[in-house]
Amino acid sequence: MKKFLFLPLVILMWSCGNEPSPNSVQDPELETTEVVLFALNDMHGKIDRFSKVKPFIDEAKEVSDKVFFVSGGDVFSGNPIVDFHPEKGSPIIDVMGAVGMDVSVLGNHEFDYGQEVLNSRLAQATFPFICANVQNTGGVLATPDPYTIIEKDGFSIAFIGVVENSSRGDLPLSHPKNMDGLAFQQGADVVAGYRNNAQVLGADLVVALTHYGKEADRKLIDQSFNGSESFVDLVVGGHSHQLYNEVYRAVPMIQSGAHMQYLTKLVLQVADGKIVNKAYTLIDLSEDHPEDLAVANTIAAYNNRPEFYTTLATASHDHNRAETACFYTTALLEETGADLSIQNYGGVRANLVEGNIRPYDIYTIDPFGNGLETYSMKVSELKTFFQSQYSMAYAGLDIQREGNNILIRATVGGNVLADTTQLTIAVNDYISNTNPDNFQQLLKRYDFTTADYLIAFLSKQETAIENDGCDRSLD
Structure with missing residues (x-):
């Protein structure tokens, strides 16, 4: 039975090895x-x-x-x-x-x-x-x-x-x-x-x-x-x-x-x-x-699931997490035709490695079964979303934090887009569901998971996946 008492003759020593600490002293009459x-x-x-x-x-x-x-x-x-x-x-x-x-x-x-x-x-x-x-x-x-x-x-x-x-x-x-x-x-x-x-x-x-x-x-x-x-x-x-x-x-x-x-x-x-x-x-x-x-x-x-080990495409090099996120957001951008795709880094669970890319690898990178959606958003609304978000990867536009401001351009070095500019944004439905105030104008809810669309993208590639040095992160 649980008791609350003070054991005056016991020094509680917590050892970090395979044996109790030699400094532990126990009452020889105390039954343990x-x-x-x-x-x-x-x-x-x-x-x-x-x-x-x-x-x-x-x-x-x-x-x-x-x-x-x-x-x-x-x-x-x-x-x-x-x-x-x-x-x-x-x-x-x-x-x-x-x-x-x-x-x-x-x-x-x-x-x-x-x-x-x-x-x-x-x-x-x-x-x-x-x-x-x-x-x-x-x-x-x-x-x-x-x-x-x-x-x-x-x-x-x-x-x-x-x-x-x-x-x-x-x-x-x-x-x-x-x-x-x-x-x-x-x-x-x-x-x-x-x-x-x-x-x-x-x-x-x-x-x-x-x-x-x-x-x-x-x-x-x-x-x-x-x-x-x-x-x-x-x-x-x-x-x-x-x-x-x-x-x-x-x-x-x-x-x-x-x-x-x-x-x-x-x-x-x-x-x-x-x-x-x-x-x-x-x-x-x-x-x-x-x-x-x-x-x-x-x-x-x-x-014993051979269907997980067929080759979809190849990667030209080992990707770090930022490079893997570049692959991920590029794939969803191309599969949806959106202006911008966004992916939370918490949803990129592993990295692409050099060599053959298999369904097993994609389901390891993206294990959650999240849905894919597109939304219509103004640049001003997108800025509001990014003001409270960190650890996001993106593809399709150039987005930079400069002090307290977020500047969004169609291309690197291009003109800053006006706040009224309307954009099509592709996101997984975890992002949209956890930020319902930002994602309100749904354009399309896709039939399959984000992982399925990554696989579809890879199946179309005729050259190796290459993202060496890519880091499109908004931190």
Whole structure:
């Protein structure tokens, strides 16, 4: 049972290696329980290394019945094998279950496929997804439980889940249309509301399983204090793709990077409802490790999608992110015939590499399934949009910030366009949906996704894609 007390004979030392710090001093008469916790976050559909994960879980379970395996969210969006499977997202849910996942928090990209598909994945999962700060106000989401209590060999952990809501309208960073009828509260406020929850406090440990980011997790800890101590014993985080093992106000907090690069292993010593020692191991999954054959075979079967590996065109050089965005905006400009195409850098998720360009590569660069639209806008309206936007790439016009002014020309060195000039603008529907005040005069809503039009553009190219040194960015 969770207790709030001061352990005067215990110095809490959080080691950064495989063993507890030699400076840790424990009361020799204090009885401790050893618990093992593995954590991943921000996998983004990367399934290939899960065959390396299972042997670590199995090995730990051979010597302990108190092994927990958790996910900090963003399971989807980043691997075409997962994102464009006929049952979107199902391969990684299947593989997570096969390796023994116990619980995952919802990440913002769990909403990328829409609520109905998310419901199917929640139903498919052999483990619970949790999220305490989502409210269904008219959507179709089968709202997940706010927390879950998992008991193993008589030891229980209460996991409370929260997702970030930093986008317009206090929504997570996903397409707004995918969250119709949902509302999101501030995660730190919601977690603080459990400080007197009898069920939560009845567990041996309380873990905040968050998709919130490092700084937000610190705010969560600030609000978690019940008197002189936090009722949250550990924060396992995600969202910011950071790698750390830290302590903030005596509460340990970890995050494991992203994209299945690392698996974190914690060995916790627990006494009287408090963590009194923690051994931390960071496992680099890019290195050679034993693989589970059954999981490897499952992954190989999912990867058997030859249609993703046909050649569409070639790239003459490795593209950086700005050069990839030049390719992206040029393609949409030509496919729509617009005066200007705009793309947010957050929607360019990978770079073009030298050599053959395949559908797999395009769906990796553009995994979200966003729609394509064109709008009519005056130059003055376009300036208003750009005044509040950063990290945008464009093609078709010359746009420059000069002090507090934005100057728009038809070509580099040409005359500045009058504010009354009417333009046709091509954008993905994430941009238009998150900026409805700016995009009001819809001209055309295209039938397919932006990725489909990138593929169409590439299929017409007779020479290699070349954007060396191109940087059309408005920062």
